[in-house]
Amino acid sequence: MANIRHIAKLAGVSVSTVSRVLNGHPYVREEKRLAVEQAMNSLNYARNMNAVHLLRGRTDMIGVMLPSINHPYFSKLVEGISDEALQAGCRLVLCQTGYAEEEERNALHMVKEKQIDGLILCSKALGWDEIVPYAAFGSIVACGEDAGGLLPSVFIDxxxxxxxxxxxxxxxxxxxxxxxxxxxxxxxxxxxxxxxxxxxxxxxxxxxxxxxxxxxxxxxxxxxxxxxxxxxxxxxxxxxxxxxxxxxxxxxxxxxxxxxxxxxxxxxxxxxxxxxxxxxxxxxxNQLHEMGREAFRMLQVSLLGEEPPVSRVEIPFALVERTTV
Amino acid sequence: MANIRHIAKLAGVSVSTVSRVLNGHPYVREEKRLAVEQAMNSLNYARNMNAVHLLRGRTDMIGVMLPSINHPYFSKLVEGISDEALQAGCRLVLCQTGYAEEEERNALHMVKEKQIDGLILCSKALGWDEIVPYAAFGSIVACGEDAGGLLPSVFIDxxxxxxxxxxxxxxxxxxxxxxxxxxxxxxxxxxxxxxxxxxxxxxxxxxxxxxxxxxxxxxxxxxxxxxxxxxxxxxxxxxxxxxxxxxxxxxxxxxxxxxxxxxxxxxxxxxxxxxxxxxxxxxxxNQLHEMGREAFRMLQVSLLGEEPPVSRVEIPFALVERTTV
DNA sequence: GTAAATTATGAAACGCTTTTCATGTCAAGC
DNA sequence: GCTTGACATGAAAAGCGTTTCATAATTTAC
Missing domain, CATH: 3.40.50.2300 (Response regulator)
Structure with missing residues (x-):
């Protein structure tokens, strides 16, 4: 597998220059840029994102914790989250727990281990006390339930x-x-x-x-x-x-x-x-789609760091009258 | 954030020893193991998985490409995949494409960039010719449709x-x-x-x-x-x-x-x-759940390397007679 | 024509963990 | 008493891309 050093050698430049080309930095002479691009093509190069993630300390992935994806409530929610995540260039990692506490802990652990930048809790079995400490390692937001001021939350009353x-x-x-x-x-x-x-x-x-x-x-x-x-x-x-x-x-x-x-x-x-x-x-x-979107937005601002006093957004509900009452 | 060196220093051992403790290797004196564990606790340490992924060249995550998760066909499929993945200690990354070709390419690119070890295609817009070359970088399996011998496939006739x-x-x-x-x-x-x-x-x-x-x-x-x-x-x-x-x-x-x-x-x-x-x-x-499970199993053997002549599994279907015909 | 500002480029450090290799200690075996 | 083998441990390399710093080459400005 080709790496950045191979490209540098083949193109007759330093790795720094290759990196600059890779990231579209200015200050690269057209002629070298071409040489690098050609080298990348001929070696069929793609950068190893794991190195980037390690360096950045961020993966642009977030987890979505839920008991089961095969339920319209959750799949609608996830669709909302996903729609918003896509725009932000962020990927979703599915954490299906079946309400097994150990699985929930595994999901939380992923943020501590920096595999994911944050986690959206769509439903959980664990108590808040066990969850909240993980917020120190990444953003955790509650979706569908108010975390009572402990975590940013989007919820229905x-x-x-x-x-x-x-x-x-x-x-x-x-x-x-x-x-x-x-x-x-x-x-x-x-x-x-x-x-x-x-x-x-x-x-x-x-x-x-x-x-x-x-x-x-x-x-x-x-x-x-x-x-x-x-x-x-x-x-x-x-x-x-x-x-x-x-x-x-x-x-x-x-x-x-x-x-x-x-x-x-x-x-x-x-x-x-x-x-x-x-x-x-x-x-x-209950506007599940919108709730999902809002959850992601919330996670995003929480990711930016300077968190204001833990945001809480209530999603309005509406009675839809049909024929069964 | 504490890293393995901090732990080593605090415990008065080398990083190698810490790593050994981390990975449960033998040949660590009980006394040092304890010191390391104590250091890890006191610094609230968790290893950085991105470094591990970089080193291993593997992330134990696979992608699932589909147009939308909010459709019972796909959420059932994904549930099947997820159930099997869980057992294998593998995570699923959602790649919702809405059949947008650029999104599909992005998903494929993730395997080239080593973000995911493989990809299960639940439905796609891109032609096989554009997909198949990515199989060189990870396992790609078709689920729900036969890739005609080009890729491992689970499908219905x-x-x-x-x-x-x-x-x-x-x-x-x-x-x-x-x-x-x-x-x-x-x-x-x-x-x-x-x-x-x-x-x-x-x-x-x-x-x-x-x-x-x-x-x-x-x-x-x-x-x-x-x-x-x-x-x-x-x-x-x-x-x-x-x-x-x-x-x-x-x-x-x-x-x-x-x-x-x-x-x-x-x-x-x-x-x-x-x-x-x-x-x-x-x-x-169409036994979607089983189809999902089989897709993951297939991806897993494909990941092991020595691929036999591209496996193809046909899932049987069954008529369920009720009242609308 | 010279000082200052731009533009270009590379060496080296950094992020973090695992693994290999070398070295060292100690007990068992003959 | 000396050789083996098992047990323990650390230094260093490897995996790969980004970023900082220093230096060099050009331009621009006056």
């Missing part, structure tokens, strides 16, 4: 969005309301539970633990929820469902079981994914 | 799968059949067109250019197709649709327009995505 969702559901006359959430132990689930409890309490109802389902991510999980509901003596008349995929699964299963949506069971989804569009699911749009 | 699809559609009595494809100029579209033409010719029908739609990727594209069909005097009674997202869009739009599926219009999807499950779309399962 899950409490408010859930309240808005419940308000809408209640406006249709529902008082018996259930929930399908993702992980039990996550900040967003906390907020959502709280919003649910507060709203339910306000109308003088009891919140029902048996109407609260966890670990709902995909279509199959939604189907499972409906099956369980079907077997209950007392059932909710409406469900708030985090993720349109899950809502879609519920709708499909409901159809099989002869449960009419929204008459027997109203369903409110979240994220406004394409599937919600097709199935006419009433949902809350 | 699109001709056969389309023939199987058409056979199924015809078995339900359809003779007036249309097509919704993705890019006009792609190997898979060529194969599919050919399968369609051959099948249509066999039953003595004419293939209809006006029933062939291109650039169909998402739900909205499917809706568009149905709208166009709706305005036609002569319509097909069945459509073969590459991608369940597109099929889903068609079904949703058909419902709006009062077109009954499958009675007025039969729809056969491809890929067996979750959305096909929910909507009961008859589809052809």
């Amino acid at each position: 899950h409490y408010a969005s859930f309240r808005a969702g419940i308000r809408h559901v209640m406006s249709k006359g529902h008082t018996r309301i259930g929930l399908a959430l993702s992980r039990y132990a996550s900040h967003s689930s906390d907020q959502r539970r709280q919003a649910y409890w507060d709203a339910i309490t306000e109308i003088g109802e009891q919140h029902r633990e048996d109407w609260t389902f966890y670990d709902c991510y995909g279509i199959e999980d939604g189907a499972q929820v409906v099956r369980q509901l079907h077997g209950m003596a007392e059932r909710p008349t409406a469900m708030l469902v985090t993720g349109d995929q899950v809502a879609a699964g519920m709708i499909a299963e409901a159809a099989k079981l002869g449960i009419r949506v929204p008459d027997d069971l109203a369903i409110l989804g979240f994220d406004n994914q394409p599937i919600a569009h097709v199935l006419g699911i009433t949902t809350i749009d | 699109h001709y056969a799968s389309f023939r199987a699809g058409i056979r199924h559609v015809m078995s339900k009595g359809h003779t007036r059949i249309g097509l919704a494809l993705s890019r006009y100029a792609s190997h898979s579209s060529d194969q599919r067109r050919q399968a369609y033409w051959d099948a249509i010719t066999e039953i003595g029908e004419q293939h209809r250019e006006d029933w062939t739609f291109y650039d169909c990727y998402g739900i909205e594209d499917g809706a568009q197709v149905v709208r166009q069909l709706h305005g036609m005097a002569e319509r097909p009674t069945a459509m073969l649709v590459t991608g369940d997202q597109v099929a889903a869009g068609m079904i949703a739009e058909a419902a709006k327009l009062g077109i009954r599926v499958p009675d007025d219009l039969a729809i056969l999807g491809f890929d067996n995505q979750p959305i096909a499950h929910v909507l009961g779309i008859t589809t052809i399962d």
Whole structure:
């Protein structure tokens, strides 16, 4: 493999000159520039970026931590991040963790080891206390959840969005309301539970633990929820469902079981994914694409160094009324 | 930032010894090992992987080239690749190209510049002639399409799968059949067109250019197709649709327009995505997850060097009969 | 015509770790 | 008591491009 020294020798110049040509610096005589370019061509030269990275102390790559890329929530988010990164000449390294803490640590370690300049956390299992120290080695930003002033964050106010969702559901006359959430132990689930409890309490109802389902991510999980509901003596008349995929699964299963949506069971989804569009699911749009873009922008300013008091950007949400509530 | 020399000095040993500790080599006296470990802790040391990469000439990262991650076809594929990569201790660098040739070249360039050890091509616009030379600098494997012996490939026999699809559609009595494809100029579209033409010719029908739609990727594209069909005097009674997202869009739009599926219009999807499950779309399962895994495995053996005569693995497909044909 | 400013170029240092080679110590074996 | 082999350790080179510093060659300015 040709290196810069080979080129220098072949072109009859010093490595400095080759480097200057490589980087488009001025102060290289046309005649030498040509000689260098010719040498590079004839040896089919490409510089070794690892040397550049070592020298610069920067790789122009950032990591994206998420449990799984094969979920529309995350792939939409990543697309947003990627779009913005592309413009900045920055590459994305996928860190699929499946919420395994060791994998999350590995991803964080990459910034300490300078493999990546920063990391965007799309969802995580680790506590902030274990994450924050890594911010000393690169920029780490939270995306989709507020890191509470510990790290720059782009997020949705899950409490408010859930309240808005419940308000809408209640406006249709529902008082018996259930929930399908993702992980039990996550900040967003906390907020959502709280919003649910507060709203339910306000109308003088009891919140029902048996109407609260966890670990709902995909279509199959939604189907499972409906099956369980079907077997209950007392059932909710409406469900708030985090993720349109899950809502879609519920709708499909409901159809099989002869449960009419929204008459027997109203369903409110979240994220406004394409599937919600097709199935006419009433949902809350979280502008995931924009959130991803903003996360990257935030990381970028954080990379520049002089950080102001840890920025926090809230992405607005919007109810998209269709036919399932 | 602490480096290995600082550690050596603080621990009172040579850098060689520190390196040995770092890499778990034997032949380090317990006492020195402890001193080194203590020094590393107190300086909060982590090695600079860029130096390691430079030295090794390898980064344990590979690129994944695709037009957009926000499409279930690709995110499923990437998940498969990622699962296998994780086991091999290899990271994935996302190369979203949007089919822009310059972006594709950039991705290829990364392997020449040793930023990545290899590249998996999930879909591309560039011709093989421009791609193949880069295989000299790292492993490049084609995933989803056969590179015709030029590169290791994992692929589906699109001709056969389309023939199987058409056979199924015809078995339900359809003779007036249309097509919704993705890019006009792609190997898979060529194969599919050919399968369609051959099948249509066999039953003595004419293939209809006006029933062939291109650039169909998402739900909205499917809706568009149905709208166009709706305005036609002569319509097909069945459509073969590459991608369940597109099929889903068609079904949703058909419902709006009062077109009954499958009675007025039969729809056969491809890929067996979750959305096909929910909507009961008859589809052809291409085992994308497995295809991704196989692609990585292939890249890995190719990385080992002694390549046998360019491996080619065909992934079998299977008809999943549901309710839309 | 000379001082000052530009333009050009190369040597050497730097960034950081791994690996090879040489050297040295110590215990086992005969 | 001396040779082997195993165990330990450090110096130095290698991997490769960028940048600083010093020097040299030209121009420009007055």
